[in-house]
Amino acid sequence: MTTSAISATGLRKSFGDKVVLDGLDLDVPTGTVFSLLGANGAGKTTTVKILSTLISADGGGARVAGYDVTTEADAVRAAIGVTGQFSAVDSLLTGAENLRLMADLHHLGRADGRRRVTDLLDRFDLADAAAKPASTYSGGMRRRLDLAMTLIGDPRVIFLDEPTTGLDPRSRRGMWAIVRELVADGVTIFLTTQYLEEADELADRIAVLDHGRLVAEGTAAELKRRIPGGHVLLRFADQAALDHAARELGEVSRDADALALRVPSDGGVGALRDLLNRLDDRAITVSELSVHTPDLDDVFLALTGNEKVTTP
Amino acid sequence: MTTAPQALRFYPLRDSVTMLRRNLKHMLRYPSMTVTLIAMPIVFLLLFVYVFGGTLGAGLGGPSGGRAEYVNYVTPAIILMTVTATIQGTAISVAMDMAEGVIARFRTMHIARVSVLTGHVIGSVIQAVISLTVVIGVALLVGFRPAAGAGQWLATAGFLIVVTFALVWLAVALGQVSKSVETASNLPMPLVLLPFLGSGFVPTDSMPTVLRWFADYQPFTPIIETLRGLLMDRPLGNHAWLALAWSAAIALTGYLWSKRLFTRELAA
The missing domain is CATH 3.40.50.300 (P-loop containing nucleotide triphosphate hydrolases)
Structure with a gap:
């Protein structure tokens, strides 16, 4: 049995x-x-x-x-x-x-x-x-x-x-x-x-x-x-702000068309506070911020080979 | 884990009664099918008695002749037609049922599988008994004058149940083999027409040779002749044995075919 x-x-x-x-x-x-x-x-x-x-x-x-x-x-x-x-x-x-x-x-x-x-x-x-x-x-x-x-x-x-x-x-x-x-x-x-x-x-x-x-x-x-994909999405008012932030933050991927940056993150409160502090210290103005944690949709799409998943 | 033998026993009789109850509820809830099935043979009866009866009856050359003679001649065929109409209904309701999700549920349950089919069979036999009672009643109203005594009526009833039982099993197979309700209503059509190509409406010796040969040897001729013999109090000859043999063969074929169809695996 x-x-x-x-x-x-x-x-x-x-x-x-x-x-x-x-x-x-x-x-x-x-x-x-x-x-x-x-x-x-x-x-x-x-x-x-x-x-x-x-x-x-x-x-x-x-x-x-x-x-x-x-x-x-x-x-x-x-x-x-x-x-x-x-x-x-x-x-x-x-x-x-x-x-x-x-x-x-x-x-x-x-x-x-x-x-x-x-x-x-x-x-x-x-x-x-x-x-x-x-x-x-x-x-x-x-x-x-x-x-x-x-x-x-x-x-x-x-x-x-x-x-x-x-x-x-x-x-x-x-x-x-x-x-x-x-x-x-x-x-x-x-x-x-x-x-x-x-x-x-x-x-x-x-x-x-x-x-x-x-x-x-x-x-x-x-x-x-199992899949990466957690990130914080930062939007900026103009290209100058975007460039400035990209220089200061280092390892990020940029989406110039949307005036946005993806900062890899686990979405936790600590990591978020860190990020906000860094932005504050460098006097970067962010017009919009959103946290994206990977959901099963990301997993599913990544695993079944439908390449709609956003990779940083 | 030890297998509890009690739980794994099958109860074919009990399950059949349950399924019969289900099928009877279907019939009661949707009586339009039953009404249609009864109406068809009655329409044919009236048509043949009042439209064709005078002429066809004259051709029979009996003592009374004409319409009165023909009612007595044609009623056994109409009785058989009542049975074939019922089994057309059986094929349709089986085909409709097989498309229902609940049949898939039955297949995943620990029940006597054949009960799904026996429920339909017994339900149809009951439906046929009701239809036959109504149709024979109408025939009596329009001038059918049988010469049967109580014993012959009893034999007629028993014989009709045997014939119905056999044809219903065939219809259950036809209903399962049909992919659609349309097919299910068309497949038994030859059975509905067979009484015409036999001794049902006119004596076979009035037919051309090839047709006559077919008419004499097809199963419905001995069935009709047996009914005629019983109802009109005439010698049965070997018609009754032939009819019973045909019924047994049809019942067995229908049963085995139905069972095989029901236990087969459905693709996808």
Whole structure:
């Protein structure tokens, strides 16, 4: 018995000529949130489909909740819950009927099933809409219902495939709050997202997937540390001030068109005070100052080879 | 970790009942499909009895002749048409269902997978029973005068359920093989037309040789002749056995094909 809720080694999958997964290794400790980050087409959904037994890999192997996804698929299915990218709710049934359907399929007793359905409707703020068909639900409500359906069976490992794609900011934050509660309950969550902010908010560990391969893995902080990019941006009123400052400050990169200088910095208060003191001492007038700390966007763009990252 | 065998047991019957409940709710919530499926055979019945019935009935040369004779002749074909209309609905609803995200969810759950299909099958059989009751009722209203006794009616009911069951399994496969709802509504079309190319509307001996050969050997002819025999209290000959053999073959093919389609992996 390992402490990994999910582990994969050398997963490969191709559809026709197109290689979607090119040797993927994963390890997700039990009780943590793991985020697989990637652009559209990076292979996130394929990974979820393989790990949730929907499709089989061409090569490599994976274990979920201690069971092999190929040879013990039934045991895996009994342990997992999947909330897909596209709402997996029955839109002809009402919210309550959808949940009852799941309760029946998990063979919960009548009383037990009813209680869980009521609890989940309350918890996911769907009680008022419980008797309405899911087809009338908003995007956020559908996702909440979807997740509630996943939770009926008390899964130990939950796959959330782009759970907030297409949601408005308020619904997204609501979803995040729900995910945090789940983690507090001790389940393992495998989250795919194309939003770096989401991975940053929720995940213990983040892996960046690009063209079917992991290009980086670590905590959000570790990933941010991997690329340079923190700087203070100083803007000046005119060319003379810019030239003067550039002479005085030394190691900086200049952006003459914008009358701006980038001073490498970790963005900390100490470093900022130093910089301000130096400017003060040399009587340099700055018209505007902004601090830029590297965010996951920088990391992501740098790692996946989209050269939009600003380098000092 | 020790595997808890209890948790890994399958409950195909219980799951099938759950899925059946789901499909019945779909039918109740969207009754327009059921209404359309019942309306089609009734329109054909009225058309054939009141528009063509006088002339076609005269050609039958029975004792009473004309329209009255033809109602009795054509009703078994209309009854079969009610079944084929129902399974066209089955193919459509299966195709629509497979496009729903909830089916992908079912695939990731530890449930008896076949229950998704058996839910559709039993639901369609129930729908067919309702449709058949209505259509036979209308036929009686427009002059259908069967000679069947209680036993023959019972046999008719049982026979129709067997035939429906077989054709529904085929429709479940057709629904799954369809990439779109349009395809799903077109694929069973040959089945809807088959009663015409058999003994359904006119006796086969009035047809040209090639067509007659086809008509005599296609599965719907023995099915219609069995219905006719039971309802009009006429000797069944070997029609009943042929019809049952065809039904068994169609049911088995449909079931195996459906199961294979449902357990296959969906690309991408």
